[in-house]
Amino acid sequence: MKIGSEILSSLKISSSDRVNKAEFCCSPRTILSVPVVGAGLSGLTAARDLINAGKSVVVLEARDRVGGRVLNAHLANGGITELGAEFVGPTQDRVLNMISTLGLKTYDTYNVGNDVLWHNNTRGTYFAGASGIPPLDVPSLLQAAAVEEALDSMAATIDVSAPWTHPSALDWDGMTFGYWLNSTISLSPARFLLDLFSTSVFSAESEELSFLYVLSYIASAGNETLVGTVERLINTQDAAQAQRVEGGTQLIAIKLAESLGLENIKFNAQVRSITKTSDGYDIGGNYPVSAKQVVVAMSPPLASRIEYYPILPASRDQLTQRMPMGSIGKAIAIYETPFWRSQNLTGQALSDDGIVRATFDNSPSDASFGALMGFIEADEMRQFDAQSEDAVKAAVLQDYVKYFGPEANNITEFVLQRWDNEQFSRGGPVAYGPPTLLTRFGPALKQPVGGIHFAGTETAPYWTGYMDGAIRSGERVAQEILETN
């Protein structure tokens, strides 16, 4: 697996073009209208709209690649696999539109046959379609369905642009989602399903999350005309996991970057300070620039690691102290073929045990090889963050054999991405809200500070935490800047 160099070469950037710390320490500052900090989808989208409006823009990226939490890996067999955000689905209008505009193609996530359920040390299978029902006892299934319905109906009352204005906001934001589940669910198989919802959507245990934040996140899984639902978050068919992108989702970021003009993106250009001057800002770091305004397109916890002069208002700083990244990894086992398909399995498994508790068929659309992807999330990821890659691999394959049989051991390659250990992510997929975050600090998420504007999927009213939300936030921040000029 080669990540950095492959991506760089796909962007036609030679290593001699890379920004070098010493080289730039004393060079004169470039004067721009709006630099953008971060070449993830939010930053690149903001840059696109600002450039189209005639602004001079440079995207300053700490990594040697574009995409942020969206990342392709190149496999030994010549294919690719996705280590970060991977799926798109209905109501994700902005990312679907961008995919189409950039000339990329989507295809349906493989979803033919049965899903696997591993529960109480027993393996079962069930039809994967909308009518499929996990093999759990009926009272538990009814209870889980009732809880889901309750979540949806509460979520439907939330204003996704200002969840803190809800009449019950203080109450809901004062309790953990886990505690609400404790007081609502009596049957352990129902609780298992809801805990899996928490870890697979947020990469956080239910006890880490504010109940208001969870309701707000459910509400955000839609668009201006369709309110979000639990099903649209968790399902494959007609939901957030419905489709994939030919060639891998990082192509969205790469093609978007190419369309901006590659000279407008500076790599290895970590920003370390943003200093107000008499007429704008000096952006300090490996590639110093000066500008009237600046877009910070980073997750809140990482944005706080830039030094701001003068310091940011307490509301913004204390927000960033309180909004952590989830704990997430992706493990992808590569096979000669997607062998599970011949067993009438989708490759999707749900489990109450092991390091991997949710899997997907990550094979390419032509099934030229097989790929089983497993999410490692929350407590499981934290348990394995410091362990060797071999230890993780052994634990993952042990689970895959439980779910898909002994053939799961016959891998040709094993790819592991632990986002918790990435310097410029330190977790994933999204910075989440613990109790009291939204009611006390919510407005500071996207409130500009002078000429400093904040983007990132965390600031989006729809599809917070997804590629679609990142793109929406980039569009919003560009509009915000253009309206004030």
Next chain:
Amino acid sequence: MKIGSEILSSLKISSSDRVNKAEFCCSPRTILSVPVVGAGLSGLTAARDLINAGKSVVVLEARDRVGGRVLNAHLANGGITELGAEFVGPTQDRVLNMISTLGLKTYDTYNVGNDVLWHNNTRGTYFAGASGIPPLDVPSLLQAAAVEEALDSMAATIDVSAPWTHPSALDWDGMTFGYWLNSTISLSPARFLLDLFSTSVFSAESEELSFLYVLSYIASAGNETLVGTVERLINTQDAAQAQRVEGGTQLIAIKLAESLGLENIKFNAQVRSITKTSDGYDIGGNYPVSAKQVVVAMSPPLASRIEYYPILPASRDQLTQRMPMGSIGKAIAIYETPFWRSQNLTGQALSDDGIVRATFDNSPSDASFGALMGFIEADEMRQFDAQSEDAVKAAVLQDYVKYFGPEANNITEFVLQRWDNEQFSRGGPVAYGPPTLLTRFGPALKQPVGGIHFAGTETAPYWTGYMDGAIRSGERVAQEILETN
């Protein structure tokens, strides 16, 4: 009020000695055994023990003064007042011992007469001693007492060095303190008392705190022989607010710094990076040094703003993303005399309304002038963080008049310290634990990473959040280093 320059002159450091960024950018690194990052009480204590053991030490302090969250202000009337940590009390053995060793004197916090209670827009007074009872209805008082007893008895079962090992740890750490109060307290006056406990001890609303963290903090309010209790946290007599220090608590830090040799402390020496080398660490910033080991004596949320190469383990980084500072300010109104004393009032008030909900008599021991100190905490502080000092002053004096009568308007000076707005604090008094912090990340609080050792009051088993805890953490970290060498 002059803070920085006065303190600097008291430390006999001229401004030409101050470290200047440009001056040090290219100077050769100093080679040391153990640099200490942060000249608060924890860092200074660690430096003291390391120097006494023969190590070469420099304390690198970003501010132009020692003390961190301990700070004297010099008043126009020639006196001083305390803007940060202020009180000491029984079982705070380490800080009491240090005060005595440094030749400083303590005196009893003024506590003669009656306290004021402002509740439901009504002012009442009640005897301030141990037998005093706030004028609330008896059922509420009984309920509050029962809750306090329950908290104490649960706290008594906690191992303060490892709260996450308690049999109920997962359950307690999965709920907010506010939610536990919701399910335990039915009477609103009782809830008022417990909410005031939360804001005045943690500078956080009860909904921000993990219930396990609260129990652990209560347990920590003692020493190796006396388990902590709610009363020892909140009371004046025989408790954490029992005594004050002649000349102000910052004298502890100043005299400790003098005892180390002032040449061993570098001011304006913000550390920006800690980089592992083949045989130790390079400490980058305004005063670059190299060393085998390093002590980071900072609160977790600020320690994360240093860049570490290689990056810190996920367990440590994600801890720092999840442990925010409380929101706190102190407002001190200065008067010709402590006029409330002639009304048989202690100067202590508790309130359910206004910007200030807990006050103390902050006059000096000789009562040569009067000083009323009010804490501004949690939601109240956040509401006023961005407002003008005049607006805060007006709101504070309005409260003081409610509590102590119209004479409270006759101030000679008004001193305000908003810790949320301090660049090198960004809140206070302590970084607290939201739900799941201790059970998922607790061990990372003081676990060294290679030769990087962590101090700070947040890491102390006793008197976490207090000066005593800071000193304990400095002693522990020095011992940790000396034992490995």
